[in-house]
Amino acid sequence: MSSSKKKTRLPLYVQVSELLHREIAAGQWVPGERLPTESQLAQDLDVAVGTLRKALTVLEEDGLLERRQGSGTYVRKPPEGGAVYQFFRLELLNGGGMPRAVTQSVALLKSTDVAKQFGKAGNPDKQYWRIRRLRYLNQTPVAAEEIWFDGRHAEQLSVEDMHESLYVHYREEFDFWMTHVTDEVSCQEAPEWACQLLNTPVPTTLGWISRQAWANNGRIEEYSQTWFDPLQSRYVARLS
Amino acid sequence: MSSSKKKTRLPLYVQVSELLHREIAAGQWVPGERLPTESQLAQDLDVAVGTLRKALTVLEEDGLLERRQGSGTYVRKPPEGGAVYQFFRLELLNGGGMPRAVTQSVALLKSTDVAKQFGKAGNPDKQYWRIRRLRYLNQTPVAAEEIWFDGRHAEQLSVEDMHESLYVHYREEFDFWMTHVTDEVSCQEAPEWACQLLNTPVPTTLGWISRQAWANNGRIEEYSQTWFDPLQSRYVARLS
DNA sequence: AGGAATTTGTGCGTATGTATC
DNA sequence: AGATACATACGCACAAATTCC
Numbered sequence: 001m002s003s004s005k006k007k008t009r010l011p012l013y014v015q016v017s018e019l020l021h022r023e024i025a026a027g028q029w030v031p032g033e034r035l036p037t038e039s040q041l042a043q044d045l046d047v048a049v050g051t052l053r054k055a056l057t058v059l060e061e062d063g064l065l066e067r068r069q070g071s072g073t074y075v076r077k078p079p080e081g082g083a084v085y086q087f088f089r090l091e092l093l094n095g096g097g098m099p100r101a102v103t104q105s106v107a108l109l110k111s112t113d114v115a116k117q118f119g120k121a122g123n124p125d126k127q128y129w130r131i132r133r134l135r136y137l138n139q140t141p142v143a144a145e146e147i148w149f150d151g152r153h154a155e156q157l158s159v160e161d162m163h164e165s166l167y168v169h170y171r172e173e174f175d176f177w178m179t180h181v182t183d184e185v186s187c188q189e190a191p192e193w194a195c196q197l198l199n200t201p202v203p204t205t206l207g208w209i210s211r212q213a214w215a216n217n218g219r220i221e222e223y224s225q226t227w228f229d230p231l232q233s234r235y236v237a238r239l240s
Numbered sequence: 241m242s243s244s245k246k247k248t249r250l251p252l253y254v255q256v257s258e259l260l261h262r263e264i265a266a267g268q269w270v271p272g273e274r275l276p277t278e279s280q281l282a283q284d285l286d287v288a289v290g291t292l293r294k295a296l297t298v299l300e301e302d303g304l305l306e307r308r309q310g311s312g313t314y315v316r317k318p319p320e321g322g323a324v325y326q327f328f329r330l331e332l333l334n335g336g337g338m339p340r341a342v343t344q345s346v347a348l349l350k351s352t353d354v355a356k357q358f359g360k361a362g363n364p365d366k367q368y369w370r371i372r373r374l375r376y377l378n379q380t381p382v383a384a385e386e387i388w389f390d391g392r393h394a395e396q397l398s399v400e401d402m403h404e405s406l407y408v409h410y411r412e413e414f415d416f417w418m419t420h421v422t423d424e425v426s427c428q429e430a431p432e433w434a435c436q437l438l439n440t441p442v443p444t445t446l447g448w449i450s451r452q453a454w455a456n457n458g459r460i461e462e463y464s465q466t467w468f469d470p471l472q473s474r475y476v477a478r479l480s
Numbered sequence: 481a482g483g484a485a486t487t488t489g490t491g492c493g494t495a496t497g498t499a500t501c
Numbered sequence: 502a503g504a505t506a507c508a509t510a511c512g513c514a515c516a517a518a519t520t521c522c
Contacts, residue, residue: 011509037487048511053488063480069488070518087479091424180480184331186470187427187447205445207427208470230426230448237477239327240303240420251490277506288492293507309507310499 016045016055024064024075025217031077031171035065038073063179064216077171085165087181087213090135090142090226090233097137097233101145101166103159104132104197114148117212117223127151131166134197135226143228144194149221166222176215178222184210185235190227198229209235256287256295264304264315265457271317271411275305278313303419304456317411325405327421327453330375330382330466330473337377337473341385341406343399344372344437354388357452357463367391371406374437375466383468384434389461406462416455418462424450425475430467438469449475 009015029035036044042052056073059065066076085099112124128148135143147166153174163169171177188208195202207228215221228235249255269275276284282292296313299305306316325339352364368388375383387406393414403409411417428448435442446467453462468475 051510067488072487183477183479185425185475185477187445188470205427230428235425237423237425239423291491307507312506
């Protein structure tokens with residue numbers, strides 16, 4: 001009844017998964033690298049193979065690892081091909097469409113607004129990179145996107161040296177990558193720059209996505225907002 | 241290379257989970273009922289306990305079962321309390337809010353539009369129930385909702401005998417329940433009836449959700465669209 | 481091409497821990 | 502306090518996929 005603090009320690013497989021998570025975040029193994037075999041890891045950590053496998057399952061569900069039967073267990077890296085767009089949720093009205101992004105501007109700015117979005121009682125003196133991009137599905141411009149991340153991640157940043165997938169850029173240049181996001185979807189009057197990019201009248205009410213993205217280091221590393229043209233695309237979510 | 245049809249049968253635990261899925265859908269155990277113990281089930285089906293547990297894990301992840309340590313494994317039913325709103329994705333702008341629904345109208349109609357949404361090369365003579373409701377979060381009206389489902393599920397249907405949670409109504413009267421949904425989110429000019437309910441000018445562009453809902457029998461049993469006021473609420477999705 | 485070695489996936493059985501009744 | 506039921510943990514054997522020679 002009186003339910004005092006549970007002193008019971010966490011299950012062993014949880015302890016193991018958290019240990020491995022820390023080691024991966026610390027760079028013990030880098031993205032793409034293969035981990036030791038299950039039996040080897042189990043032996044090193046002095047746990048049963050079944051216990052280790054359950055720990056790996058947790059990390060796999062968290063998107064941190066990828067297991068291939070007959071091959072090994074690998075630290076996951078954002079794939080090179082089409083699956084770069086893991087978290088891209090816009091689709092053409094008749095479904096699908098290949099995403100592309102064209103960067104419009106890159107700037108290092110102070111913004112208390114964004115600082116608040118990052119939590120951490122936003123320091124108004126902090127600087128953030130602001131990227132503005134035009135999004136395409138196939139050949140159709142469908143959305144204007146504004147992305148913010150911590151100014152300390154890069155000294156210099158220009159349109160030329162940005163990978164088309166920002167998430168790939170993060171991994172290759174900043175040594176972290178995104179594991180999950182929270183989206184809030186609504187509609188808003190779009191700012192002038194977005195209307196111009198999308199070639200709509202000013203002002204126009206467009207679909208609007210506000211996103212926070214969590215990286216494998218556990219922090220929120222990106223905040224973005226996207227205005228999309230409802231005549232061209234929709235936001236799609238599958239829930240269970 | 242030439243990759244012919246893989247004749248390898250499915251893993252045993254998948255077979256078991258599909259067997260149990262069929263039996264539950266067939267009413268062998270009804271929502272809320274407790275299944276036999278793991279060791280009993282394993283014995284009945286002549287598989288190891290570990291294998292059975294893996295099968296139950298699949299069904300649990302599919303939202304069909306609920307396991308309680310020390311108590312048993314239960315067929316999940318839409319809970320009575322706040323979690324009735326399992327698939328409700330609207331939140332107040334500052335987060336959260338308790339959902340309520342007030343039914344405005346109930347009608348049995350033909351609709352080729354809706355028939356198409358249900359797939360199945362919609363028969364234009366089929367009839368569908370159309371429910372229109374006003375949605376609240378706390379005391380604030382936030383959305384107008386239009387729901388369609390197969391006309392054969394009920395002979396009669398009136399505002400009075402509808403449960404506030406339609407999904408509970410489905411379970412208690414129609415003997416199925418929803419396991420997952422697909423939402424498409426965008427914005428649209430709202431129809432007149434929706435604007436009147438939400439007390440906005442006519443016409444107004446509002447947030448718009450188009451949903452298909454799958455039941456535990458594997459079929460799409462509901463199609464709905466919702467217009468929400470972006471000044472009051474937002475659609476929220478968490479993705480990984 | 482093909483077989484051996486390696487590595488993860490599946491399945492079984494048992495013992496013990498923990499929550500519930 | 503005791504019985505019951507799910508959760509965790511261990512260990513082993515074999516299957517399936519991949520890799521290496």
